[in-house]
Amino acid sequence: MDILNFSFTEAQAALKNKKISAKEMVQFYLNRIEKINPQLNAFLHIDQSALKQAEAVDQKIARGENVGLLAGIPFGIKDLLCVKNMPTTAASKMLKNFVPPYDATVVKKLKMADVIIMGKLNLDEFAMGSSNENSHFGSCKNPWNTDYVPGGSSGGSAAAQAARLVMGTIGTDTGGSIRQPSSFCGVVGIKPTYGRVSRYGIVAFASSLDQAGPMVSSVKDAALTLEVICGQDANDGTSSNKPVEDFSQKINTSVKGLKIAVMKEFHNSDLIDSDIRKTYESAIDSLKKLGAEIVEVSVPMTKYAVSMYYLISASEASSNLARYDGVKYGHRSDFKDLSSLSLDEFYSANRSEGFGKEVKRRIILGTFCLSSGYFDAYYKKASQVRRLLKNQFDDAFKKCDVILSPVTTTPAFKIGSRVYDPLRMYLNDVFTTSTNLAGLPGMSLPYGLSKDRLPIGVQLTAHHFQEQKLLNVAAALEETSLVKNEKPHVY
Amino acid sequence: MSTNTENIFYRGYEAVIGIEVHVQLKTQSKIFSADSTTFDAGDNENTSPVSVGMPGALPVINKAVINYAIKAGLALGCKIREKSVFSRKNYFYPDLPKGYQISQYDEPICEHGEVEFDVNGKTKKVRITRAHLEEDAGKSNHLGQYTLINYNRSGVPLLEVVSEPEMHSPQEAAEYCRTIRSIVRYVNVCDGNLEEGSLRCDCNVSVRKIGEKKLGTKVELKNINSFRFVEKAIEFEIQRQIDAIDNNEKIIQETRLYDSDKNRTVSMRTKENAQDYRYFPDPDILPIIIESSLIQKMKSEIPELPLARAKKYIEAYAISKDEARQLTEDLELASFFEKVGKLSSDYKAAASWILVEFLKDYFEKSLTLNDLNSLKNPVSAERLAELISLINKGTISGKIAKKVFKDMWTNAKSPTEIVSSQGLVQVSDVGEIEKIISQIIATNPSQVAEYKSGKTKVIAFFIGAIMKETKGKANPNIVNEILTRKLSE
Numbered sequence: 001m002d003i004l005n006f007s008f009t010e011a012q013a014a015l016k017n018k019k020i021s022a023k024e025m026v027q028f029y030l031n032r033i034e035k036i037n038p039q040l041n042a043f044l045h046i047d048q049s050a051l052k053q054a055e056a057v058d059q060k061i062a063r064g065e066n067v068g069l070l071a072g073i074p075f076g077i078k079d080l081l082c083v084k085n086m087p088t089t090a091a092s093k094m095l096k097n098f099v100p101p102y103d104a105t106v107v108k109k110l111k112m113a114d115v116i117i118m119g120k121l122n123l124d125e126f127a128m129g130s131s132n133e134n135s136h137f138g139s140c141k142n143p144w145n146t147d148y149v150p151g152g153s154s155g156g157s158a159a160a161q162a163a164r165l166v167m168g169t170i171g172t173d174t175g176g177s178i179r180q181p182s183s184f185c186g187v188v189g190i191k192p193t194y195g196r197v198s199r200y201g202i203v204a205f206a207s208s209l210d211q212a213g214p215m216v217s218s219v220k221d222a223a224l225t226l227e228v229i230c231g232q233d234a235n236d237g238t239s240s241n242k243p244v245e246d247f248s249q250k251i252n253t254s255v256k257g258l259k260i261a262v263m264k265e266f267h268n269s270d271l272i273d274s275d276i277r278k279t280y281e282s283a284i285d286s287l288k289k290l291g292a293e294i295v296e297v298s299v300p301m302t303k304y305a306v307s308m309y310y311l312i313s314a315s316e317a318s319s320n321l322a323r324y325d326g327v328k329y330g331h332r333s334d335f336k337d338l339s340s341l342s343l344d345e346f347y348s349a350n351r352s353e354g355f356g357k358e359v360k361r362r363i364i365l366g367t368f369c370l371s372s373g374y375f376d377a378y379y380k381k382a383s384q385v386r387r388l389l390k391n392q393f394d395d396a397f398k399k400c401d402v403i404l405s406p407v408t409t410t411p412a413f414k415i416g417s418r419v420y421d422p423l424r425m426y427l428n429d430v431f432t433t434s435t436n437l438a439g440l441p442g443m444s445l446p447y448g449l450s451k452d453r454l455p456i457g458v459q460l461t462a463h464h465f466q467e468q469k470l471l472n473v474a475a476a477l478e479e480t481s482l483v484k485n486e487k488p489h490v491y
Numbered sequence: 492m493s494t495n496t497e498n499i500f501y502r503g504y505e506a507v508i509g510i511e512v513h514v515q516l517k518t519q520s521k522i523f524s525a526d527s528t529t530f531d532a533g534d535n536e537n538t539s540p541v542s543v544g545m546p547g548a549l550p551v552i553n554k555a556v557i558n559y560a561i562k563a564g565l566a567l568g569c570k571i572r573e574k575s576v577f578s579r580k581n582y583f584y585p586d587l588p589k590g591y592q593i594s595q596y597d598e599p600i601c602e603h604g605e606v607e608f609d610v611n612g613k614t615k616k617v618r619i620t621r622a623h624l625e626e627d628a629g630k631s632n633h634l635g636q637y638t639l640i641n642y643n644r645s646g647v648p649l650l651e652v653v654s655e656p657e658m659h660s661p662q663e664a665a666e667y668c669r670t671i672r673s674i675v676r677y678v679n680v681c682d683g684n685l686e687e688g689s690l691r692c693d694c695n696v697s698v699r700k701i702g703e704k705k706l707g708t709k710v711e712l713k714n715i716n717s718f719r720f721v722e723k724a725i726e727f728e729i730q731r732q733i734d735a736i737d738n739n740e741k742i743i744q745e746t747r748l749y750d751s752d753k754n755r756t757v758s759m760r761t762k763e764n765a766q767d768y769r770y771f772p773d774p775d776i777l778p779i780i781i782e783s784s785l786i787q788k789m790k791s792e793i794p795e796l797p798l799a800r801a802k803k804y805i806e807a808y809a810i811s812k813d814e815a816r817q818l819t820e821d822l823e824l825a826s827f828f829e830k831v832g833k834l835s836s837d838y839k840a841a842a843s844w845i846l847v848e849f850l851k852d853y854f855e856k857s858l859t860l861n862d863l864n865s866l867k868n869p870v871s872a873e874r875l876a877e878l879i880s881l882i883n884k885g886t887i888s889g890k891i892a893k894k895v896f897k898d899m900w901t902n903a904k905s906p907t908e909i910v911s912s913q914g915l916v917q918v919s920d921v922g923e924i925e926k927i928i929s930q931i932i933a934t935n936p937s938q939v940a941e942y943k944s945g946k947t948k949v950i951a952f953f954i955g956a957i958m959k960e961t962k963g964k965a966n967p968n969i970v971n972e973i974l975t976r977k978l979s980e
Contacts, residue, residue, distance in 0.1 A: 237777055328640075370771050
């Protein structure tokens with residue numbers, strides 16, 4: 001019994017056949033967290049109730065009751081999702097002491113599926129960043145090489161998953177925050193279609209772009225997690241009523257006759273480094289060999305994606321983060337005397353001390369974009385171009401089933417190497433932001449290794465609500481992945 | 492267009508008034524959450540992650556609020572937009588937990604309306620620019636250097652009705668506010684209680700020299716909790732602004748609070764550094780799409796409105812304009828009147844009885860108009876109609892009717908039963924009345940002589956004596972007829 005490498009299905013079978021108890025499984029992973037996490041800083045909170053949760057599942061099994069789809073599976077949750085009675089910090093000083101009295105819908109659904117919530121995972125502050133270096137609680141490290149970033153913003157989820165500190169994790173993706181760290185750490189990450197997964201209880205960064213999804217070890221585990229977390233939610237007016245399919249059971253690894261597109265604008269990008277191109281082209285070759293038809297599509301508006309993304313996401317963020325002002329939420333400065341303090345001084349002190357540098361940069365940018373006199377030129381224009389981008393994707397998907405592209409331009413980079421160059425950091429997102437802007441489902445699948453032994457993913461993008469197609473193509477590629485049997489250095 | 496037929500001027504100036512009425516919609520739950528909207532809940536009892544803006548919480552539109560807004564909008568003569576959008580109005584204030592208020596900006600649910608009302612006998616029309624939905628903020632309570640915040644009100648639905656600046660006197664402004672209140676109460680979307688703040692009237696006032704086309708600098712008046720204070724606050728503000736201009740002072744754009752104790756307005760905050768609210772469409776709420784079938788459904792639920800009703804009263808029931816206006820201000824009152832009129836077949840008498848006698852006593856019982864057609868009202872429409880019928884049939888005189896009416900408030904019996912049990916039936920027996928009259932004439936020869944000498948006023952003496960004899964029950968018409976005949980013999 002290889003608990004460390006259990007797939008969800010194997011773990012379920014072992015539990016049901018009483019080969020192992022949930023408590024034993026959870027204890028196994030708690031031990032790993034205790035031993036390995038100090039090298040990675042992936043966990044911001046390890047929850048003491050994990051064993052109790054496991055006992056409850058064991059009792060259910062002992063009583064012969066039906067258990068949930070993911071019973072006893074230890075999960076880590078990005079610390080951007082509210083978990084009742086657990087600290088939810090968004091990796092910010094602002095929310096250092098925030099303990100929500102309610103569960104995010106995703107968490108509620110995981111709990112209903114009898115998942116064990118092991119704790120909360122590191123991220124860039126308020127999910128703003130591509131390296132996890134913007135965490136108030138320190139950088140998380142890449143388990144393949146701890147000198148390197150795990151990516152961001154869901155760096156803690158990617159690192160914890162790659163090092164198997166848990167069996168599954170949840171991340172969120174606003175402009176690539178699931179796919180990019182999944183690629184950097186060699187895990188399977190899916191950003192579902194906008195509206196597929198409820199955003200209720202997820203600390204908002206950019207509401208029209210945010211979406212939660214699984215970051216796990218295999219395509220099938222991703223499919224199972226999607227089955228649990230997708231679906232309409234009465235608490236999120238933007239969640240879709242599209243029925244949730246039995247993704248895992250419907251996985252079809254035959255890509256014969258499928259039209260897989262390369263996108264001209266990405267394919268020809270001179271930003272792509274040689275390791276990335278090698279992996280990407282080997283994926284094209286594999287799909288060809290498996291009988292897929294490779295076609296070319298063009299989505300010219302992707303040229304403006306990063307600009308649009310930063311205008312729109314920063315604008316929404318400037319409003320979403322207004323509530324952290326030290327009145328009801330957020331850090332409050334150590335005022336000696338409130339009586340002589342103006343309201344503006346009060347807010348200013350709290351927010352200056354509570355937010356980190358990158359968050360402030362984006363709040364200022366967003367506030368500027370929404371200001372009267374600039375709104376039309378920035379936010380409004382970006383929203384109009386966004387619509388054009390969506391239309392162009394609609395056209396592209398008339399010609400193909402799935403678009404294949406690199407996830408990033410380079411593999412993981414060294415900690416500290418880009419922090420002083422925000423623009424270069426933003427260019428990390430050149431292949432991922434379009435997906436969010438158009439509301440499409442996207443995925444990163446581990447497919448290669450760089451010459452420095454860092455994992456590299458390939459990105460799959462499908463039309464709205466076509467997650468099944470992503471999973472099918474990914475499952476086919478997974479078989480031929482060059483990184484399939486490789487393990488990270490910290491393991 | 493304003494059909495103001497009479498120009499109202501003040502010392503060479505004209506006042507220009509536009510009004511924003513915040514109508515609190517009386518839905519059971521808040522606009523974006525399932526929290527209750529009850530007025531008397533304990534501090535922060537009516538809250539949830541959504542209404543306190545907790546990280547991660549999301550607003551979901553309450554469909555009942557949309558329905559209420561459509562109804563109110565239609566009743567205010569507005570067009571209902573097929574697509575309307577919620578936007579965020581960004582500003583920092585402690586009672587605003589999210590740091591923004593969800594409101595509507597460039598695509599409000601209702602627009603282009605108009606209301607009509609009478610001021611000093613003249614018809615006035617005021618256009619409504621728009622009526623948009625928004626959430627209310629919490630309430631701050633200041634305690635020394637600390638401020639406590641109650642979020643019960645946070646997320647309570649408001650419909651903000653914005654008029655064009657086309658009123659020119661305090662009376663017009665007050666009448667406009669009354670009209671809005673009357674309409675939103677008619678369609679049953681707001682209880683219209685100014686004291687509890689469920690209707691708030693913010694008045695924008697400016698003055699300009701007569702003939703000047705450009706608008707003067709406007710001042711916003713807040714904290715006005717009665718229609719009488721709308722008049723007084725605006726009256727004060729017009730005079731204050733004219734005084735200032737005459738003294739070569741500049742009017743500054745600001746918000747002023749009305750202090751009803753001192754009858755004056757005082758500056759609250761200046762708007763010179765116009766705040767930039769950075770409105771943008773709220774990405775958490777999809778645009779509201781309203782099907783025409785829903786508009787039709789809401790339309791069908793709107794009762795006949797005050798203006799149309801008053802017109803009907805005047806034309807079909809020959810009620811005076813003033814009475815019609817009073818009777819139609821409230822739907823319960825109008826329904827009560829119509830019932831009394833119908834059952835007694837005498838709308839004129841119904842109007843006069845209700846307005847002159849009934850309402851005075853009714854309000855003394857500390858009842859509200861909402862109870863009018865309920866069992867709480869001891870003098871039901873049926874009984875009042877019965878009383879009027881008793882007069883019209885000649886069973887009792889008007890004078891006796893007033894006595895019976897007083898009894899009806901405490902007596903469980905019907906007016907007919909009261910009349911018969913107290914022996915108040917009018918004496919209409921000609922023979923009996925003639926006998927009494929003959930006797931009185933015989934015993935008062937000097938008054939008879941006075942009458943015959945042309946001092947006919949003395950007839951009142953005889954009527955008094957007859958009524959005394961019959962304890963007021965003699966039919967006055969018969970008494971009059973016989974007495975005049977006998978005195979002339």
